[in-house]
Amino acid sequence: MFADTIRITAVKTLVVNAEMRNWIFVKVETDQDGLVGWGEASLNWKTRAVTGAVEDLEPLLLGKDPRDIEQILRTLNKHSYYRLGIIGATAVSGIEHALWDIFGKSVNLPVWRLIGGKVRDEVRVYTHLGLGDMKSVYETFDPSALRDKALQVVEMGYDALKVVFIPYSHYTVDIPSRRHVGRMMETLRDAVGEGVDIMIDFHGRPASVSAALQYIEELIPYRPMFCEEPVQPGDTEALRMVSERAGCPIASGERLVGFKEFEPLFQQKALNIIQPDLNHTGGILEGKRIAAAAEQAFMGVAPHNPNGPLAGAAALHFDISTPNFVIQEEMSGAVPWYDDVVSTPMRRVGSAWQVPYTPGLGVEINEKEAAKHPFKPEVMHTLGAVLADGTVVDW
Template sequence: MPRITDYELYEVPPRWLFLRVETSDGRVGWGEPVVEGRAHTVRGAVEELMETYLLGEDPHPVSDHWQAMYRGGFYRGGPVLMSAIAGIDQALWDLRGKAFDAPVYELLGGPVREKIRVYQWVGGDRPADVGDAAAEKVDQGFSALKMNATPEFRRVENPATVQNAVDRIREVRERVGPEVDIGVDFHGRVAKSMAKRLAEKLDPYDPMFVEEPVLPEHDEALTEIAAHTSTPIATGERMFSRWEFKRLFEQGVVDVIQPDLSHAGGITEVKKIADMAEAYDVALAPHCPLGPIALASCLQVDGVCQNALIQEQSLGIHYNEGSDVLDYLADPAVFEYEDGYVDLPDGAGLGVDIDESVVEARAGEVDWHNPVWRHDDGSVTEW
């Protein structure tokens, strides 16, 4: 019986944490356990789980390991612990797939699709030059884009600031036409007092969805916001378990959920969340502004979920300064985008071959933290 014999954590640019798990029969599994801006903190949680529970264990019973990591702690949940579990879960599925010489999606029942549509980010944190950027991405073959709706946004904004946000979306729509989808991310920057007004004003430009119109702690406001717009509502990147999503589904107003495979408990948990969503006629669009292991994990779940709509990916995103998704792959062609789609990986496990020499060469202490934004009066605002 194989055993987990060793592990290694690598902080790599731009802001990622990779986990390498090795077994006694020579297999290697990879995971991506990270909270953006809290890599050091998640590292400690991963080390604790590996040292106190997983080292010396049989890697194969992935579901049982998940339950032990989650239920074995009296205090559970939250971004740090669930992200640690997520990355370990990815690595265990990678090992299991390699043991059976099959992609993870084959072990989850087999694929329901051959490929999944992807979208490309435009415009940056403080959205600017969105029209040219959108046209460029469409020329590259993407049929779906996403952009931030606003920079800093006060609780009650003046009409000019609201109109500026509307004008940016209008510009993109006019540049790319009606056959391209545009996701609009409110990023939790807009208070409920303005979210309903802004969402309503965007309706004429037919967004694919409005994302995180309010922060998750204010999800009770989604019912009122939904009453002011016909645009689908998306949320979920800052939710970490099926029990959090349960309340969202029961509310009945969300159209697209966006759990993150590196935050919401990994492949094991997000597959369950996606199945719950299907029962409520809610689509799945996994959040993934992260690295190649996280993206490969997303594609395994997309492959087996009928309600998977579209996949976020971070190639060329504004966060990826200095390193990008393909840099860490021995075969970058696994994520080749064609006509706005990416094929499901057909390799064993997660289906990606990590270039360990690049990982080791670039590994070190990565000190990425999101900026702290302030209003003109000096008070902290949402980033």
């Protein structure tokens, strides 16, 4: 048993290079022997900025009771004075995960019990081509390679997968590009059959509503589960126009920070599925607020998560306790030594995570093993987002 009064004594970061991405683990220590919490604050190409943000926020946490999560979040957001943006919000998210981990451990309960309890018996998940290999995810534009990689995912037991094969685009779409997208989708559907759901991530590449709709027209005959981020985030009206005309569900939200950035989507009913990233949008508690508002706007929730294992654990507890949850993105086993560095509560049976009952988030970190994979600069995939005439476009 732990004392009635618990105080935070330190907040630290541990960076683990997972080959194509750095994982930023956040460790919150307390004055109780053995009571620490772990969270994740990974943000691609911003590793040093986020670890610096966590260090800057640490003085606001020292001496606080880690179970006063709402009060701590108000302190982190309001006493920073300037709005935190994606870097600061990611740092806060990782800290918040760790606070829930401590809370659960302190009362010997899994986090999902503390945030609403269980509303489902398993959590449906999907993954990407290459099972997390970033080159496969972002650089598969050949139909035969697409087919082979998709079949590998299905053979692993998944009944849903997501692909990124929309070309780097501008304001208009040429006929060959449209036809290529159609061929890719036809190949994919023929390979996996109708029993596997397919999601297409546009990555915000089209620079206009008309360009997005032209690509969607090619995909519709093959019944996508949803098309994701067909236009850049932030333009609610453009997203609403796509959703109204698409003929299939539209999803977005991974790059939005906090409830306030999601609110216009709910007010205009601008899409069908929201995709908050609990690693970036402020944490689990903010995610629950977003999900509740989405439910009132007749929207499902499919949390974004191409991040590391602790982000996955946080998403698992969120999904178990969220009524309008649809499906969860995941990248477990993204590197061969995954299980040497971290043990997680995610146990997959077929295409579903099972419900864990271990206290807290259920994560254990082997810091000695983690030290074998120190920080490295990540691969800059974005450098390829250039058209033939030299125009830099959205990645």
